[in-house]
Amino acid sequence: MKHHLPSIEDLLQTNFSLLSDMDDKNEAAYIFKQHQSEVWMLTRNEYMHYKSENIKELYWKRVGVSNEKAVIQDVIQKVQTSDIVVITFGEGKIKGYIDSAALLSKVFESYQYLEAYFQTMIDTMDGSVSIVDEAGKTVVWTPGAERIFSIPKEEIIGKDMDQFFPKEMLLNKVTVETGQSFRNRQHNPREDLFVMINSRPVIIKDRIVGAVAAETDITSQVLMNQELMNASSKIRQLQQEVSRLQSSRDSFQQIKGSSQLIKETVLLSRRMSETNANILLLGETGVGKEIFAKAIHHCQGSTTPFVAVNCGAISPSLFESEFFGYEKGAFSGANAKGKEGKLESANGGTLFLDEIGDLPLDMQVKLLRVLQDKTYYRVGGTKQLIAHCRIIAATNKDLEAMVEAGAFREDLYYRLNILSITIPPLRERKEDIMELLHLFIYEFSLLYHRTIEYIDPQVFSILLKYDWPGNVRELRNTIERLVLLSRDGKITIEALPQKLSKAASSLYHDESLKEDLNQHEKNKIIEAIQTENGNKQEAAKKLGISRATLYNKLKKLNINH
Numbered sequence: 289m290k291h292h293l294p295s296i297e298d299l300l301q302t303n304f305s306l307l308s309d310m311d312d313k314n315e316a317a318y319i320f321k322q323h324q325s326e327v328w329m330l331t332r333n334e335y336m337h338y339k340s341e342n343i344k345e346l347y348w349k350r351v352g353v354s355n356e357k358a359v360i361q362d363v364i365q366k367v368q369t370s371d372i373v374v375i376t377f378g379e380g381k382i383k384g385y386i387d388s389a390a391l392l393s394k395v396f397e398s399y400q401y402l403e404a405y406f407q408t409m410i411d412t413m414d415g416s417v418s419i420v421d422e423a424g425k426t427v428v429w430t431p432g433a434e435r436i437f438s439i440p441k442e443e444i445i446g447k448d449m450d451q452f453f454p455k456e457m458l459l460n461k462v463t464v465e466t467g468q469s470f471r472n473r474q475h476n477p478r479e480d481l482f483v484m485i486n487s488r489p490v491i492i493k494d495r496i497v498g499a500v501a502a503e504t505d506i507t508s509q510v511l512m513n514q515e516l517m518n519a520s521s522k523i524r525q526l527q528q529e530v531s532r533l534q535s536s537r538d539s540f541q542q543i544k545g546s547s548q549l550i551k552e553t554v555l556l557s558r559r560m561s562e563t564n565a566n567i568l569l570l571g572e573t574g575v576g577k578e579i580f581a582k583a584i585h586h587c588q589g590s591t592t593p594f595v596a597v598n599c600g601a602i603s604p605s606l607f608e609s610e611f612f613g614y615e616k617g618a619f620s621g622a623n624a625k626g627k628e629g630k631l632e633s634a635n636g637g638t639l640f641l642d643e644i645g646d647l648p649l650d651m652q653v654k655l656l657r658v659l660q661d662k663t664y665y666r667v668g669g670t671k672q673l674i675a676h677c678r679i680i681a682a683t684n685k686d687l688e689a690m691v692e693a694g695a696f697r698e699d700l701y702y703r704l705n706i707l708s709i710t711i712p713p714l715r716e717r718k719e720d721i722m723e724l725l726h727l728f729i730y731e732f733s734l735l736y737h738r739t740i741e742y743i744d745p746q747v748f749s750i751l752l753k754y755d756w757p758g759n760v761r762e763l764r765n766t767i768e769r770l771v772l773l774s775r776d777g778k779i780t781i782e783a784l785p786q787k788l789s790k791a792a793s794s795l796y797h798d799e800s801l802k803e804d805l806n807q808h809e810k811n812k813i814i815e816a817i818q819t820e821n822g823n824k825q826e827a828a829k830k831l832g833i834s835r836a837t838l839y840n841k842l843k844k845l846n847i848n849h
């Protein structure tokens with residue numbers, strides 16, 4: 289590793305002799321005389337000269353001493369006062385010496401290697417790297433920086449950066465002043481330029497001597513995102529129009545998502561909806577049970593009533609009268625004319641029993657009777673009524689466990705569970721997040737009259753990675769918040785609810801963002817090519833980009849089409 293300072297071993301020379309071993313034939317370059325921890329030195333020539341002249345007093349020079357375990361910096365310090373430094377080992381025995389000329393030449397060689405590596409490294413990098421010294425003056429400005437910021441090196445080197453950039457962009461100045469590091473901060477230094485900045489202090493012996501800032505140009509990702517946003521919003525608009533026209537034909541259009549899991553769930557629901565039988569919908573909170581229930585109900589172009597009852601929200605004492613209705617004078621406080629129940633209101637259509645797990649046990653018996661006989665009586669009534677409706681029940685509870693615990697009737701469970709559909713949670717179909725996200729942005733931007741033109745790529749990345757315990761409802765509510773908190777058409781990371789940004793801080797890093805965006809871009813392109821039966825000209829048109837751009841992207845994203 290030639291670019292590092294040489295080690296003591298690299299520099300050690302052994303061409304020496306101790307005075308006690310010295311004779312005239314000895315060719316050693318230096319002669320050492322040692323007393324305890326101190327060492328004196330003569331060159332061989334001096335020694336021979338003094339001897340031949342018969343000079344009694346030899347003119348020994350005292351030299352520096354370092355142990356073989358010392359660091360090279362120690363030797364460098366000692367050669368400042370003596371030309372050579374003796375290296376000892378064990379109990380102070382002399383192992384060899386280091387002379388200043390050899391040391392200087394080796395250190396200079398390391399410096400040359402380091403300089404060559406450093407220069408080649410900054411010339412090779414695409415991104416921008418800049419360094420300021422402790423006075424805030426620019427000392428390094430790479431070709432990447434020249435290209436990204438269009439400022440030639442000659443213009444900026446030696447100058448204060450705030451002559452060239454607005455103060456809020458100068459993270460390296462903050463870093464050099466405070467020692468604070470930054471990671472993945474996004475900036476928009478020019479209207480047509482987006483960069484991601486990292487910065488760190490340069491520290492020598494606990495002193496900040498400068499700061500390095502590395503900037504990556506993410507303009508193309510951001511623009512691509514905006515292009516996609518615009519394209520998706522146009523597509524969404526068209527889809528809404530089409531689905532309005534088609535809504536009488538296909539009620540499942542409302543259920544968005546193109547993951548295999550959601551497609552299979554829709555397919556199963558479609559098949560079940562054709563049977564007219566009762567259906568049980570299972571799934572975590574917010575997965576879309578009600579939206580599925582409505583789609584099943586409307587599947588046959590039904591204009592019949594869809595009546596929803598939240599079993600968890602009706603007080604147990606009112607349940608029976610709410611459910612079956614009552615005759616006039618059935619109980620005190622009742623409507624004098626009597627009232628039809630939910631079963632009757634749903635006549636000919638669908639009764640949606642949400643949160644069926646919360647149905648009181650006595651009502652479970654009565655519901656079972658309706659399911660079996662299709663007949664019931666109003667409270668206080670004697671006329672038998674026929675239940676002419678499909679029942680769709682839904683719950684996010686584990687009914688089987690409730691049966692085992694005696695909280696839900698086994699016979700009712702089996703009756704309801706004949707046709708059941710489990711709607712998968714969003715974390716198992718993350719491919720759907722992007723589509724739902726665009727749908728909700730579009731919906732809320734219309735509702736609140738806010739045009740969204742830009743979404744911070746970090747926001748996308750965080751939304752795609754989060755596990756969504758509250759499923760689609762939580763995603764929808766989050767998007768509503770983001771649209772409401774958007775400023776100048778921009779959704780930024782600060783608008784995210786705290787729990788999302790917290791969950792993301794451990795996940796987020798540059799590469800994952802790129803991967804997510806690339807994957808999304810890839811999916812959109814493949815989808816467009818498939819829809820256009822492989823016709824690239826048409827696919828490019830559909831994506832709103834030129835044919836040449838499409839070919840570039842196919843190459844860059846490794847798409848074989």
Ligand SMILES: Nc1ncnc2c1ncn2[C@@H]1O[C@H](COP(=O)(O)OP(=O)(O)OP(=O)(O)O)[C@@H](O)[C@H]1O
Nearest residue numbers: 542543544572573574575576577578579684760761
């Ligand atoms: N696949 C989907 N496409 C579009 N919107 C969806 C989808 N799934 C759910 N939503 C929306 O998410 C929200 C929650 O859905 P829904 O009320 O149907 O969930 P749920 O499972 O019935 O919830 P809960 O268990 O709390 O009753 C609704 O606004 C719904 O329109």
